[in-house]
Every structure is written in C-alpha cells, then in structure tokens.
Amino acid sequence: MTESVDRRSAFIIDVLTEEFGTSIARDPAAFRRKFRKMAASPFAFYRGSASLFYADQRGDFADDRFLDDRTSRVWIHGDLHAENFGTYMSGSGQLVFNVNDFDEAYVGPFSWDLKRFAASVALLGYAKALSDQVIGDLVAGFARSYLTELRAIAAGGDDAIGSITLDNADGVLRRVLQQARLNTRVDLLATQTSIDNYERRFSLRDGVFEIDRAVRDEVCGAFQEYLGTLPQATARLRPVEARIKDVVLRKGVGIGSAGLPSYNLLLEGHTQALENDVVIYMKQAQVPAVARYIDDEGVRSYFQHQGHRTAESQRALQAHADPWLGFTELDGVGQLVAEVSPYAADLDWADVNEPEELAGVITDLGRAVARMHSVADDESSHDLVDYSTEEAIVAAVDADADGFVGYLVDFAHAYGLRAREDHQLFVDLFRNGRLPGS
Numbered sequence: 001m002t003e004s005v006d007r008r009s010a011f012i013i014d015v016l017t018e019e020f021g022t023s024i025a026r027d028p029a030a031f032r033r034k035f036r037k038m039a040a041s042p043f044a045f046y047r048g049s050a051s052l053f054y055a056d057q058r059g060d061f062a063d064d065r066f067l068d069d070r071t072s073r074v075w076i077h078g079d080l081h082a083e084n085f086g087t088y089m090s091g092s093g094q095l096v097f098n099v100n101d102f103d104e105a106y107v108g109p110f111s112w113d114l115k116r117f118a119a120s121v122a123l124l125g126y127a128k129a130l131s132d133q134v135i136g137d138l139v140a141g142f143a144r145s146y147l148t149e150l151r152a153i154a155a156g157g158d159d160a161i162g163s164i165t166l167d168n169a170d171g172v173l174r175r176v177l178q179q180a181r182l183n184t185r186v187d188l189l190a191t192q193t194s195i196d197n198y199e200r201r202f203s204l205r206d207g208v209f210e211i212d213r214a215v216r217d218e219v220c221g222a223f224q225e226y227l228g229t230l231p232q233a234t235a236r237l238r239p240v241e242a243r244i245k246d247v248v249l250r251k252g253v254g255i256g257s258a259g260l261p262s263y264n265l266l267l268e269g270h271t272q273a274l275e276n277d278v279v280i281y282m283k284q285a286q287v288p289a290v291a292r293y294i295d296d297e298g299v300r301s302y303f304q305h306q307g308h309r310t311a312e313s314q315r316a317l318q319a320h321a322d323p324w325l326g327f328t329e330l331d332g333v334g335q336l337v338a339e340v341s342p343y344a345a346d347l348d349w350a351d352v353n354e355p356e357e358l359a360g361v362i363t364d365l366g367r368a369v370a371r372m373h374s375v376a377d378d379e380s381s382h383d384l385v386d387y388s389t390e391e392a393i394v395a396a397v398d399a400d401a402d403g404f405v406g407y408l409v410d411f412a413h414a415y416g417l418r419a420r421e422d423h424q425l426f427v428d429l430f431r432n433g434r435l436p437g438s
Helices: 003-026 028-039 042-048 048-056 112-128 132-154 171-182 183-190 213-227 289-293 308-315 355-375 388-433
Strands: 075-076 084-091 095-099 106-108 193-196 199-200 244-251 261-267 278-284 326-330 333-339
Touching: 003 048, 003 075, 003 193, 003 289, 003 388, 028 355, 028 388, 042 112, 042 132, 042 213, 042 388, 048 112, 048 213, 048 388, 075 095, 075 112, 075 183, 075 388, 084 171, 095 171, 095 193, 106 112, 112 355, 112 388, 132 193, 132 355, 132 388, 171 355, 183 193, 183 355, 199 261, 213 244, 213 278, 213 333, 278 289, 278 326, 308 326, 308 333, 333 355, 355 388
Parallel strands: none
Antiparallel strands: 075 106, 084 095, 193 199, 244 261, 261 278, 278 333, 326 333
C-alpha cells in the first residue's frame, strides 16, 4: 500500500464509522449483510456510501463556483443516483415517473444532487463498458435537459414539458409506466397477506415477524397520532378506512435500511370488500447523510424529528405526493408513514444498454430533477425555502452555462474513478476485518 492509499482507507473507515457506528453496534449482522451488498459492485458501494460522497464535497471536491447564498440553500433529494427513480400514483390518480425514496432529503447545495447523479451515470456507463466520450455525452445531455426545463419553469412554465406521465412519455419510461398500470391492489395483497375465516391477515415469511400485544398497542397508538398529520383531503376518511386489521414487524435488509425496524399495518379499505384493503408502513427515520456536512441551524430546527423531516421533504419535492404520507413517533423516535403502493415500478437499467436509449432516458431524468428542485420553494406550502429556487439556480448557472455542463462532466469522470477505487479499498477493508462490525 502507498501512503495515499493508507490515508484514503483510514478516511473511509472514519466516515463509515461516524455514519453507521451506532447502528452497527445495535445490529452488526444486518450491517454485515449491508456491507456484502455494497461489496458487490462499485455502483452498489456508491449507493450505500452517501456519507463518503458528502464528506468529499467538503474536501477534495469542494470547489463549486455555481454556489451562492441561495443556490446553497435548496431543498435537495440528498441521494440522487440513477436507481432512485420510479413510478407512483399521484394524489390526483395519475401515474407519474419521477424521483423516489426521499429518506435522505434535506436543504443544501443544489449542485450536490446533480453531481451525485452525474457520478452515478459514470459508474453505470462504466459497468456497461461505455467509453468516456459516451459517458460524458450522457452527463452533458442530463445537464442541458435540467437547465432547459428549469429555464422554462423560471420563465413561467409555458414551455416546460412537465411531469413524466403516460401523456408525454415514450420509449423506456413509457414502458415502465405501462407496466405499473397493469399492477393491482389485489396482486400486492396476494403477495403479503392471506385470508382465513373470511378475514385478511399478513402472511409470515422471511423478514416478517409477529409482535406481542404491548408492541402492537404502541404501534396502534403511534398510528392514531399519525392520522393527525395527514393532508386535509386524506384526513376526511370514512371510519372504515382507519381500522387496523393486523400489524407485523419487518426487518430491513436492503442497502439503505440495514437493521432498521419497520412495521406494516393492514387497514380496512374504503369498503368492507377485502380487495380494497390498504397496506401502510411505519419505519424509523434516520439523520440524512448530507445533514452532517451542512451547518444551518434554521434547517435543523425546522423539523420536529427525522420522520417529520422525511415526510415534509417528500411533500415539498414530489408534486401530488402519496395521500397516505405522514409521520409519527414510536418510543420517542421519529417515524415515516406511507402506503406500500401497488403502483410502484422501478426503472431496470439492465434493460437499457445502447447509448441512444440511455441518452433518451437520462435526458428525461434531467427534466424530472429540474421539476423536483423547482417545486420546493416560495410557491409551496412550507416557508423553509422562501424564494424561487428555479430563478436562483438559473441566475447562477446561466452566466456560464457551457462551463456548468463541462463542470458536471468533469466531475462525473473524476468521481466515478474515485468511487471505483474506493470500492476496491472498501472490499479489502471489509474482507480483512478492518471495518466496524466486520
């Protein structure tokens, strides 16, 4: 090992220990599973190490001439990579393809979202054996699409393309939306529940556990508090819709949810017909990785707890969010509550390989990110960001738009290489027992 490799390895250990140390101590087996999943590929490592990415934005990659007082204070997704997009059913009943998974959302520099996405494109392109030129073209297409849509929104929206829906999607994204359209609530219920003596209950399977009466009572009490956080339209539920039929514990085993407890609640639907039952989840919310690298007391004190932050962020960033989206506390810890939607379908990048097809998809994602950054500002229902974010970003970038595109392309190449090298260091650290919990 060279001295620089030693330093970088030590840095990786320090950052991951600070981010995950407490959780690892609580459930080391869950984090061994998480780390093995991260070891599978550079992209998987990148997905699971957002804290390392943000630590670098305050260090080696801190130079960003497009940030000022306003563009440094935009509501951002916080973990914007290529796999955090998919479909959802909006509150108005329309299928939308958009950014999803807002667990890491916070208020910070707008460019951190774009840089995190750009580096993920570089990793995705490298895994598909695309040349650096093609990868650069893909990132440039994303950046230009983002700016074009943001300029249109700032100019009043007449020329903006808008949300990606069945009305305007084509190619790969239209196929994803069409697939989501085929999904049904009955199919979802069939995978998670069974019917016994004319009543539906959760099925016990891998990762799903029964709970005792005391825990159930606590969860049900937290559910009652959650009902008070629902949007007004959802709060006008008929009593039948708020009746809890069953509760189970789920233990997260994904890259982002290692060791976190989550409860699924089965609710009576809008009628007593079993096909209309609703599944919602109540999961413990965590401090977002980006928050550790932003010193803004106004943002930190705005939220009651992390469940409140996550729900408010999703409402701010996602137009027509899930009507079941809300928050509560369980044992003094903030919880996010939302529906397990039957209509969620993710984009499978394994099916998108040719540069022309990739370019079309990534250009569309640029539009989606622009709309996300534009909705959470002075025209939204909150007052945390009280100015027009699209106008602030356009003003900061349009002074050198070509330079901004080039800046993102250069960053994608540089950080993609950094992430691939870090992945190898991570694997060596983990397999040699040098990471906490390993």
